[in-house]
Amino acid sequence: MFQWKKLLAVGALALATAVGFAGCGGDNAASSSSSGAKTLKVGASVDFAPFEFQDEGQSEYQGFDMDLIRAIGKEMGYDVEIQNIGFDGLIPALQAKNVDVLITGMTINDERKQTVDFSDPYYQSGLTIVVRENEQNIKSFKDLEGKKIAVQIGTTSAKETKVIPGAEVKELNTPADCFMELKAGGVDAVVNDRPVNDYYIHTNQQTGVKVLPDRLTSEDYGIAVAKGNTELLTKINDALKKLKDNGEYDKIFAKWFGEQKQQ
Template identity: 40%
Template structure:
């Protein structure tokens, strides 16, 4: 009986979300060029993409800016309906959310001062202070390397400032935002490393398959119609 009630509850929750005229979407606007603040407005590739998806499924999209490590709790407590935040699909996250098909592929890199010559790969990070953003993939990767002094920050800009100020020796970040931050901050460079390919996807509440099916269908149409390629050119040149 409890199992049946649980299934009915999941179906009901999915139906409630689909019946809403507005979908609240959580992001973390410190991950340029995917999502970032400009003139008081949240913009970026992810924001344009989710708005196009909203048009396809007939929903108004309202963006909520939330700390990255607060996105999953916000989804689980129904404060938001979806997450789009350059979020990597992982087995651990799949325990708590239902992911869409991936919409972007990335990898990790190391950011160091321009005059740094001893850090050349992940192994050379041992005995170094390495900045990561709480909850990001870099945070998870560094945790597996022994001998690294991991320093967690709430945002990528905070970690970048710490690196420029000499408070840390290096920083781990996704490749595309890393390129954006290095381009805007003189005196930094990127070290390419061997890392697993990561897939970014949109997250919905666990077992909300109906909403994810609609998101996936919209993604397919957006790619087939060339809209996705237009957004890539717009945001990544």
């Protein structure tokens, strides 16, 4: 998970929120609504665009994760109910059965695997490079040695690029500042988290730049279920596979990040 995102989570409030949710998310399957249809109760920390967020004036939560879990629920034949929970309270809410699943740009790691089970990965993050479209000399992170690099201040990319031999790192306030500096010729490359680069280029219809396939770090995001809930996990993995096979996943990906280069 990106370091900058989870600084927003407030532990005490999140735990109180998790405990305060009424109802039970089900044992080995999702709960049923009053109409008799099965309901998949989803927990997310809705403060991480473009994966989950809520624009002013919008009633529904938006983002890549939100579209994906609704598509998964539809494939499973379940209604989807999304609850906004502070990040630190998500796993406690899952363990308390207040929700059935978590989808929130959550990195699959060994520590979390001790308390939850993860689906197959649905997104691979990591640091990527953006260069000018006509750039031929930079093809990988090794080629950044001795180059001028723009990064967003306070991010993982700022820390990681400073160890590149001979690199001159410019820390700027926003992704927009980084891309402006690149286009103006003030730097040779921009390094940021993959979704930050992809989302900014896609939503702002940036031209004259390209994202390189090389990735300095790699993080897989997964959907979490309660430990041992193999029945629900299997249904989620099956639905996710179907969405990838029938092209629906690629449509959702393209909506938020542009045409997919890998997955």
